[in-house]
Amino acid sequence: MTIGNDRDAPLRAHLLELLDGGAAHLGFEAAVAGFPVDRSGDRPAGLPHSPWELLEHLRICQRDILDFSRSAEYPKLDWPADYWPPSPSPPDGRSWDRSIAAFRQDLRAMRDLVADPATDLLAPLPWGSGQSIVREAMLLADHNAYHLGQLVVVRRLLGLWDDSSSPASSPPEDEG
Template sequence: MNDHALREHVLNTLRGRGAHLGFDQAIENLPLGYLGAKVPGCPHTPWRILEHMRIAQWDILEFSRNPEHVSPDFPDGYWPPDNAPPTTTAWEESVAAFRADLQAMQDLVADPETDLLAPIPHGDGQTILREALLIADHNAYHLGQLVILLRALGVWDESAHS
């Protein structure tokens, strides 16, 4: 496989194409009144899932490009303390930050100057390819959780996503 084809495969996975649900698809019809909603037996809310995804993705991106980056404490630093955002603006800012960081990872992967297979100098064997796939995998997992949660809350519009 040539370098361009590999980059395109990774980019498609990051963008939520193929078998993956895209981020925007998952949140597009989410009523704002449900951001902190819980269902019995599920420890998460849409807000907690979004913030966890944002924090983890930011951490992976920053590790990939910044040798001075310090990761949050695990696991508490990767989850918001509250079930709901303090304001609707906080939700919108989190969504915007998630999109910006996802785009930044896509830009890093798309850049022909980025050696996808070279070990990250400040890591212990990680590569940009591994980190991009980690983001895609982590996002896919939690977007699936979000869809199940939204279905349980009765706010997932199956007809809009078939």
């Protein structure tokens, strides 16, 4: 989607970059690439979450933030029960791919909301308590970055991460 020539175009561009990952954050695609689905329910010793639990938590929370950003009629979830899957393993062999597809779709929807020049990024959401789209987009980017980092740690501990091909192993681009 084109950002347009509105006064908030630079802010929209920065938010879109945050949502996409990269720069200082690992992107979603890199974190889930090549994951062996048959290992998605494995929990490393001493850690509380499996890759499946982290993926589903990312999907559920992203959807919650998106729903809240779009409407006062969003379905309110109960913490923590509604924010985590009931099992460390997916219910069937297709659940991993469905969760990834839903995450991508919701991320696109949040990106579309942010990129739309008709969206007032800074206006308080009428149904909130001071939240704005800019705040929700930053919250989403921050939450995703945190849990994608956890997913990489879990993958490393399970022996399922190749640091040599990781974007995180590359030096940061010179921004000067």
